[in-house]
Amino acid sequence: MLSFLVRYSLPFMFFFALVGFFFPRVSAWVFPYLPYVLFSLMTLTLLSIKQSELMRRLSRLSVWLYALLHSLFFMVLVLGLSYFLPMSDDLLLAMLAIAATGSLFATPAIVRALGFDHIQAMAMTITTTLLLPINLSLALLIKPIAEVGLDWETYLIRLVVFIFGPMAFSYLVHRLVPVVILNRVLLTVSPYTILLVFAFPLGLVGSFREMFDANMLHAMGYFLIALIICLVFFVTAFLLYRKQGVEIALSAAITSGNRNVLLTYSVAGVLLGPAFLPLAGALQIPTYLLPVITRWLHKSLLS
Known part of the structure; x- marks a missing residue:
């Protein structure tokens, strides 16, 4: 059964997003456990990457330039759109926070499932995650929150736990555990x-379902915004990297489209305002449809 789920993991991601929407009680039950799943996924993903090769990729300027595109470029784009399109301060803050968000730590696993370079995807994921504290702080300062100040102490503690914690743990394990033993364990795990990725769409989409039950038209507006955000991020990255080849372009596109909104929420929490979780929930449906679309695009472009 497990091997079947792994083999068809890409469509199953989208399937679990639909399960979370149609069964909101299941989604609500899973949601409190998501931070633990996130920490585990980040740690296991980092452990499974060859450290020397990863460091070599992280030293490339191109990876950091991608990280700026992934976050600051889209933040400026969202901010620019806010001057022409009517939107509430809460919605603008939610959109800025999503633009500031690093790539999902499941992205390397998704990229590997597609047959692309997962180490490059891991390097891009790490750089976008490392820039998250700066980008998120800018988002919170650009749109000050009415009666809530930024609790820097809590913010920094969460950054250490959810971002630097898995990185430090992975580094120590690679230093202390013999390579033969570590490789044997990782080969199995x-x-x-x-x-673990299935838990994210399942648990996050419930907040969108709550909005849908309360006001269907309002929720459909959020879904449309989420769809546009996901599409713009994906298409922009693909077009900018198209000259470097189909696989590189699609890897950049899916890395840009996948957003680790749970990490952002775990770090900043209620500071992100009431619009963030419903918008993040709506984002799960197009996000987890992207791997399926990417596989189809890859076959179409190659043929």
Whole structure:
């Protein structure tokens, strides 16, 4: 059964987003456990990557330039759109926070499932995650929150726990555990890390379902915004990297489209305002449809 889920993991991600929407009680039950799943996924993903090769990729300027595109470029784009399109301060803050968000830590596993360079995807994911504290702070300062100040102490503690914690743990394990033993364990565990990804669409989409039950038209507006955000991020990255080849372009596109909104929420929480979780929930449906679309695009472009 596990091997079947791993083999068809890409469509199953989208399937679990639909399960979370149609069964909101299940989604609500899973949601409180998502931070633990996130920490586990980040740690296992980092452990499964060859450290020397990863550091070599992280030293490339191109990876950091991608990280700026992934976050600051889209933040400026969202901010620019806010001057022409009517939107509430809460919605603008939510959109800025999503633009500031790093790539999902499941992205390397998704990219590997597609047959692309997962180490490059890991390097891009790490750089966008490392820039998250700066980008998120800018988003919170650009649109000050009415009666809530930024609790820097809590913010920094959460950054250490959810971003630097898995990185430090992975580094120590690679230094202390013999390579033969570590590789044997990872060889058994790594193929199944993608199963942890199913919890994210399942648990996050429930907040969107709550909005849908309260006001269907309002929720459909949020879904349309989420769809546009996902599409713009994906298409922009693909077009900018198209000259470097189909696989590189699609890797950049899916890395840009996948947003680790749970990490952002775990770090900043209520500071992101009431619009963030419903918009993040709506984003799960197009986000987890992207791997399926990417596989189809890859076959179409190659043929």
